[in-house]
Amino acid sequence: MAANSPGGTAPDEATDPWAPWIATIVAGVRRAAAPLGWDLSEAQTEGLLELGGPAEADVALPVHRGAASAGLAPPELAARLAAAFPLGGPVREVTASGAYVNVRLDPAELVQRTLALALARGAEYGHAVPDGSAVCVEHTSANPTGPFHIGRVRNAIVGDTLVRALRAAGSRVTTQYYVDDLGRQATMLTWLWTTPRESWPEPVRQAVEGHEVPGEKPDHRLGRPYPAFSAYLKEHRETAEKVAELVRRIESGAAPPEHGQIAREVLDGMLASLGRLGVSFDEFVWESQFLHDGSVERVLERLHRAPHAVREENGAWAIDAADYGLPKESTRIVVQRADGTSLYVTRDVAYHLAKFARFARAIDVLGQDHRLHAKTLEALLTELGERRRPEFVIYQDVTVPDGGRMSTRGGSAVTLDGLLDEAVVRARREVVARREDLAGPEIDAIAEAVAAGAVRFQVVRVAPEKPVAFRWEDALSFEGRSGPFVQYAYARASSVLRKGEADRPPYPFAAERLTHPDELGVVRAVAALPRTVRAAARTGHVQGLAGYAHELADRFNRFYHAVPVLKAERERASRIALVAAARQALGNALDLLGVPRLETM
């Protein structure tokens, strides 16, 4: 339920304000339960604890599971357990309520530890101690055929947020973008732009002529003929064959010099769009490299000798994958064409072997249309005797209301640039309406940050496996559970600290001054950041980070309305420290989400 388990690996006292409490309560529960006939391991005890549950308890423990071994009805067991629970230290009160044992803790202790930790660790607050584990996250990897499309933006945002969560949880993450410079898609553009415009098919020429925009980004300019050309090729075999011939030339290593150049230019344009969302990559892996460095050939040699290898009559090589749980019609995985050339999945095997050589974990963020491909890849790895597996994070495609699929092949649907431009226009209106004091450039900067924040938050707040229908009003939401809502709380906290400039870091405070329920609400939310990060990294459920950020902002807003800070007297310094800690947690949560921080808005 609302139960918020301590989450994943055991909390660390150096990073998590809850850690000492968890340890104390686990020990207390075990000590009280054992004489009643309920033996619990430490891990079991920790797994049962519910944090942040109902208001009457800081930590709750359901005892149903112990009823049988204790030979007692749950309420009776709860009552005895509560009576036997060792008091003292942080444990203020232990009561039974039905089948639950509720533990109340000394709030001043949590205030003390939480503020101290948040203020001392700063930008590192919420992060675990680095464990140095090498992780590769491959995401986005959209083919360089035109402007970045919003159907794909989910991959980039989910992937990038996951990367941020993993890094915060202590992993050493390398992000990779796999660029398909082989194959038909990229080749189509090369064919077009190395062919005189007069020789283009008429409908393709029409799609371009009169639509050029001076100074436009290369992805828009070079990608413009792509949808029309794609449609044209379906109807015109001769032209399709010319492109196919170029594909073969490129695969054989005789790519025209323009080929890589065009792909790179388009990719640069796409990356510029992603850059507006704060998404970037450490490495770009070009598919052709596995062909040229001989690794595809080595994979093929091994596959020829694989347990289920079969040679087709026409000379193609396949793996009989009947035992791998694939759909009946695709039990044969072709790994090499009759003409000797390789296939996408073969090259992907080479790619993943390269990943395994460098990384302990390889995570791939894929659209659900790649599910079968993922299974196929796993089957081939098994055939090679490779035990390691990539981990897949699968997201569902974004659809448009009319039911059409928003893929790059689908044509001229909304681009990421178009979405962001519209978001900026609307954000700008909001800023102008409330900030007469600001000059143009400041307004523009805020509008861009609000727009990017709104889009990122909107995408990440929904579980990736859920289908999403694109709607402008959702994507551009600035209220309620949104990016700007969190940005606003951060800006407010920043504003308070600016105006309370007499009080400066390290923000001395007295924990016992912070006793208002809304103050404690903020503290509890701040204290939950470390375990939220752990949970997100462990499960890959990045939507939890969005939920957390909203919750924290919500608590802060409530506190802000209920309790004066700068006008307080005795409590002033402590409340300023609380605001500083909340601002730190809000800022760190925004960083995890890739939503820009705004000092003012």
Added chain:
RNA sequence: GGGCGCGUAGCCUAGCUUGGAUAGGGCACCGGGUUCCUAACCCGGCGGUCGAGGGUUCAAAUCCCUCCGCGCCCGCCA
């Protein structure tokens, strides 16, 4: 046809991996709040057979089975 994913109030969504106390939020709607640190905010109200049915269990949104609806995939494409 087969495989996989999704189905929670008018709309969107958390929770499901690890079953536990009245299923959390947001939008919309209704009613309040600005001599006070930013009203992109806050307070209150309205709204739920957790797709349907069966099963397991002391306990099911959560696990199992069947069915229904929607989506995706089932290429010597990528």
